[in-house]
Amino acid sequence: MNGSYKKKMLSFKYAFQGVATLFRETPNAVIHLILAISAILMGFLFSISTAEWLAVTVIIGLVLALEAVNTSIETLADLVSKERNATIKKVKDLAAAGVLLAAMAALAVGVLVFLPKIIELFQP
Template sequence: MNSFCKKRIESFKYAFQGVAALFGGTPNAVVHLILAVAAIAMGLIFSISTAEWLAVTIVIGLVLALEAVNSSIEALANHVSKDRSDAIRRVKDLAAAAVLLAASAALAVGLLIFLPKIIELFQC
Protein backbone atom coordinates (compact mmCIF):
# COMPACT_ATOMS: atom_id res chain seq x y z
CA MET A 1 0.00 0.00 0.00
CA ASN A 2 1.43 3.36 -0.96
CA SER A 3 1.97 6.35 1.34
CA PHE A 4 -1.04 8.24 -0.04
CA CYS A 5 -3.45 5.40 0.83
CA LYS A 6 -1.92 4.93 4.28
CA LYS A 7 -2.39 8.62 5.04
CA ARG A 8 -6.02 8.51 3.92
CA ILE A 9 -6.70 5.46 6.10
CA GLU A 10 -5.01 7.20 9.05
CA SER A 11 -7.14 10.30 8.52
CA PHE A 12 -10.30 8.17 8.77
CA LYS A 13 -8.91 6.53 11.91
CA TYR A 14 -8.42 9.96 13.50
CA ALA A 15 -11.89 11.06 12.42
CA PHE A 16 -13.48 7.99 14.04
CA GLN A 17 -11.45 8.68 17.19
CA GLY A 18 -12.98 12.15 17.13
CA VAL A 19 -16.48 10.70 16.84
CA ALA A 20 -15.76 8.42 19.81
CA ALA A 21 -14.40 11.38 21.80
CA LEU A 22 -17.46 13.46 20.91
CA PHE A 23 -19.99 10.92 22.11
CA GLY A 24 -17.81 9.64 24.94
CA GLY A 25 -17.07 13.00 26.47
CA THR A 26 -19.79 15.43 25.44
CA PRO A 27 -23.16 14.95 27.16
CA ASN A 28 -24.93 17.37 24.81
CA ALA A 29 -23.73 15.35 21.81
CA VAL A 30 -25.28 12.24 23.34
CA VAL A 31 -28.59 14.11 23.76
CA HIS A 32 -28.43 15.19 20.11
CA LEU A 33 -27.65 11.61 19.06
CA ILE A 34 -30.64 10.25 21.01
CA LEU A 35 -32.91 12.83 19.39
CA ALA A 36 -31.46 11.97 15.97
CA VAL A 37 -32.21 8.28 16.53
CA ALA A 38 -35.75 9.22 17.62
CA ALA A 39 -36.22 11.29 14.45
CA ILE A 40 -34.97 8.41 12.31
CA ALA A 41 -37.32 6.01 14.10
CA MET A 42 -40.25 8.37 13.55
CA GLY A 43 -39.28 8.70 9.91
CA LEU A 44 -39.44 4.94 9.55
CA ILE A 45 -42.72 4.69 11.47
CA PHE A 46 -44.39 7.40 9.40
CA SER A 47 -42.78 6.40 6.08
CA ILE A 48 -41.66 9.94 5.33
CA SER A 49 -40.91 10.96 1.76
CA THR A 50 -37.50 11.21 0.17
CA ALA A 51 -37.60 15.01 0.44
CA GLU A 52 -38.49 14.73 4.13
CA TRP A 53 -35.63 12.25 4.67
CA LEU A 54 -33.32 14.71 2.96
CA ALA A 55 -34.34 17.51 5.35
CA VAL A 56 -34.05 15.26 8.42
CA THR A 57 -30.66 13.95 7.33
CA ILE A 58 -29.27 17.41 6.65
CA VAL A 59 -30.34 18.87 9.99
CA ILE A 60 -29.10 15.82 11.92
CA GLY A 61 -25.73 16.08 10.21
CA LEU A 62 -25.60 19.82 10.77
CA VAL A 63 -26.38 19.61 14.48
CA LEU A 64 -23.91 16.79 15.14
CA ALA A 65 -21.16 18.43 13.08
CA LEU A 66 -21.62 21.77 14.83
CA GLU A 67 -21.62 20.03 18.21
CA ALA A 68 -18.24 18.55 17.28
CA VAL A 69 -16.94 21.97 16.21
CA ASN A 70 -18.31 23.57 19.36
CA SER A 71 -16.70 20.92 21.55
CA SER A 72 -13.36 21.32 19.80
CA ILE A 73 -13.46 25.11 20.15
CA GLU A 74 -14.31 24.80 23.85
CA ALA A 75 -11.49 22.31 24.42
CA LEU A 76 -8.99 24.49 22.59
CA ALA A 77 -10.14 27.65 24.38
CA ASN A 78 -9.85 25.90 27.76
CA HIS A 79 -6.36 24.75 26.84
CA VAL A 80 -5.24 28.17 25.68
CA SER A 81 -6.47 30.03 28.74
CA LYS A 82 -7.50 28.77 32.16
CA ASP A 83 -8.23 32.36 33.22
CA ARG A 84 -11.53 34.10 32.65
CA SER A 85 -11.32 36.12 29.48
CA ASP A 86 -14.00 38.10 27.66
CA ALA A 87 -12.49 37.08 24.31
CA ILE A 88 -12.50 33.36 25.17
CA ARG A 89 -16.03 33.62 26.60
CA ARG A 90 -17.22 35.30 23.40
CA VAL A 91 -15.66 32.61 21.19
CA LYS A 92 -17.22 29.84 23.28
CA ASP A 93 -20.61 31.59 23.32
CA LEU A 94 -20.56 32.01 19.55
CA ALA A 95 -19.69 28.35 19.02
CA ALA A 96 -22.52 27.33 21.36
CA ALA A 97 -24.86 29.68 19.50
CA ALA A 98 -24.09 27.84 16.26
CA VAL A 99 -25.28 24.58 17.82
CA LEU A 100 -28.37 26.28 19.26
CA LEU A 101 -29.30 27.75 15.88
CA ALA A 102 -28.82 24.41 14.11
CA ALA A 103 -30.81 22.57 16.81
CA SER A 104 -33.60 25.15 16.48
CA ALA A 105 -33.69 24.56 12.72
CA ALA A 106 -33.76 20.81 13.36
CA LEU A 107 -36.68 21.26 15.76
CA ALA A 108 -38.53 23.32 13.14
CA VAL A 109 -37.93 20.63 10.49
CA GLY A 110 -39.09 17.94 12.90
CA LEU A 111 -42.26 19.83 13.78
CA LEU A 112 -43.07 20.59 10.14
CA ILE A 113 -42.62 16.96 9.12
CA PHE A 114 -43.88 15.00 12.11
CA LEU A 115 -46.49 17.15 13.85
CA PRO A 116 -49.09 16.88 11.04
CA LYS A 117 -48.54 13.10 10.92
CA ILE A 118 -48.95 12.79 14.69
CA ILE A 119 -52.09 14.93 14.65
CA GLU A 120 -53.52 12.84 11.80
CA LEU A 121 -52.77 9.67 13.75
CA PHE A 122 -54.94 10.79 16.66
CA GLN A 123 -57.86 12.15 14.62
CA CYS A 124 -60.94 9.95 14.36
Protein backbone atom coordinates in the same frame (compact mmCIF):
# COMPACT_ATOMS: atom_id res chain seq x y z
CA MET B 1 0.15 0.11 -0.01
CA ASN B 2 1.51 3.54 -0.95
CA GLY B 3 2.02 6.35 1.58
CA SER B 4 -0.80 8.52 0.25
CA TYR B 5 -3.36 5.74 0.69
CA LYS B 6 -2.07 5.05 4.21
CA LYS B 7 -2.41 8.73 5.12
CA LYS B 8 -6.00 8.79 3.86
CA MET B 9 -6.87 5.67 5.84
CA LEU B 10 -5.28 7.15 8.96
CA SER B 11 -7.29 10.36 8.53
CA PHE B 12 -10.50 8.29 8.61
CA LYS B 13 -9.24 6.44 11.69
CA TYR B 14 -8.58 9.76 13.46
CA ALA B 15 -11.97 11.12 12.43
CA PHE B 16 -13.75 8.07 13.87
CA GLN B 17 -11.70 8.46 17.06
CA GLY B 18 -13.00 12.04 17.18
CA VAL B 19 -16.59 10.80 16.83
CA ALA B 20 -16.03 8.35 19.70
CA THR B 21 -14.50 11.11 21.85
CA LEU B 22 -17.41 13.43 21.05
CA PHE B 23 -20.03 10.99 22.30
CA ARG B 24 -17.94 9.73 25.21
CA GLU B 25 -17.05 13.16 26.59
CA THR B 26 -19.84 15.52 25.52
CA PRO B 27 -23.23 15.01 27.22
CA ASN B 28 -25.00 17.38 24.82
CA ALA B 29 -23.76 15.34 21.85
CA VAL B 30 -25.32 12.24 23.42
CA ILE B 31 -28.63 14.11 23.80
CA HIS B 32 -28.45 15.16 20.13
CA LEU B 33 -27.67 11.57 19.14
CA ILE B 34 -30.66 10.22 21.08
CA LEU B 35 -32.91 12.79 19.42
CA ALA B 36 -31.43 11.95 16.01
CA ILE B 37 -32.09 8.23 16.52
CA SER B 38 -35.63 9.08 17.64
CA ALA B 39 -36.18 11.13 14.47
CA ILE B 40 -34.84 8.29 12.31
CA LEU B 41 -37.12 5.76 14.02
CA MET B 42 -40.09 8.10 13.59
CA GLY B 43 -39.14 8.50 9.93
CA PHE B 44 -39.44 4.74 9.45
CA LEU B 45 -42.61 4.58 11.55
CA PHE B 46 -44.33 7.29 9.52
CA SER B 47 -42.80 6.31 6.14
CA ILE B 48 -41.65 9.85 5.44
CA SER B 49 -40.97 10.93 1.88
CA THR B 50 -37.57 11.19 0.23
CA ALA B 51 -37.64 14.99 0.59
CA GLU B 52 -38.50 14.65 4.28
CA TRP B 53 -35.65 12.14 4.73
CA LEU B 54 -33.34 14.63 3.06
CA ALA B 55 -34.35 17.40 5.47
CA VAL B 56 -34.06 15.14 8.53
CA THR B 57 -30.70 13.72 7.44
CA VAL B 58 -29.15 17.10 6.62
CA ILE B 59 -30.30 18.70 9.87
CA ILE B 60 -29.05 15.75 11.95
CA GLY B 61 -25.66 16.00 10.26
CA LEU B 62 -25.58 19.77 10.77
CA VAL B 63 -26.38 19.60 14.49
CA LEU B 64 -23.89 16.81 15.20
CA ALA B 65 -21.16 18.47 13.12
CA LEU B 66 -21.64 21.80 14.86
CA GLU B 67 -21.58 20.06 18.25
CA ALA B 68 -18.21 18.56 17.29
CA VAL B 69 -16.89 21.96 16.18
CA ASN B 70 -18.23 23.62 19.34
CA THR B 71 -16.62 20.97 21.54
CA SER B 72 -13.28 21.31 19.76
CA ILE B 73 -13.34 25.11 20.11
CA GLU B 74 -14.19 24.87 23.82
CA THR B 75 -11.47 22.27 24.40
CA LEU B 76 -8.85 24.36 22.64
CA ALA B 77 -9.96 27.55 24.39
CA ASP B 78 -9.71 25.84 27.79
CA LEU B 79 -6.18 24.73 26.92
CA VAL B 80 -5.15 28.23 25.89
CA SER B 81 -6.37 29.91 29.07
CA LYS B 82 -7.81 28.69 32.35
CA GLU B 83 -8.39 32.26 33.53
CA ARG B 84 -11.44 34.27 32.64
CA ASN B 85 -10.86 35.92 29.28
CA ALA B 86 -13.48 38.06 27.54
CA THR B 87 -12.34 37.11 24.03
CA ILE B 88 -12.31 33.38 24.76
CA LYS B 89 -15.77 33.70 26.36
CA LYS B 90 -17.02 35.44 23.22
CA VAL B 91 -15.58 32.72 20.96
CA LYS B 92 -17.09 29.94 23.10
CA ASP B 93 -20.47 31.70 23.23
CA LEU B 94 -20.49 32.12 19.45
CA ALA B 95 -19.65 28.46 18.89
CA ALA B 96 -22.42 27.43 21.29
CA ALA B 97 -24.79 29.79 19.46
CA GLY B 98 -24.09 27.88 16.24
CA VAL B 99 -25.22 24.64 17.88
CA LEU B 100 -28.27 26.33 19.38
CA LEU B 101 -29.33 27.79 16.02
CA ALA B 102 -28.91 24.41 14.31
CA ALA B 103 -30.89 22.72 17.11
CA MET B 104 -33.69 25.27 16.68
CA ALA B 105 -33.71 24.55 12.94
CA ALA B 106 -33.84 20.82 13.75
CA LEU B 107 -36.85 21.43 15.97
CA ALA B 108 -38.54 23.30 13.11
CA VAL B 109 -37.80 20.43 10.70
CA GLY B 110 -39.13 17.94 13.23
CA VAL B 111 -42.34 19.91 13.72
CA LEU B 112 -42.88 20.39 9.98
CA VAL B 113 -42.19 16.74 9.13
CA PHE B 114 -43.67 14.86 12.07
CA LEU B 115 -46.38 16.99 13.69
CA PRO B 116 -48.88 16.62 10.81
CA LYS B 117 -48.34 12.84 10.90
CA ILE B 118 -48.83 12.71 14.66
CA ILE B 119 -51.98 14.83 14.44
CA GLU B 120 -53.28 12.53 11.70
CA LEU B 121 -53.02 9.57 14.09
CA PHE B 122 -55.56 11.17 16.38
CA GLN B 123 -58.04 12.16 13.66
CA PRO B 124 -61.30 10.20 13.71
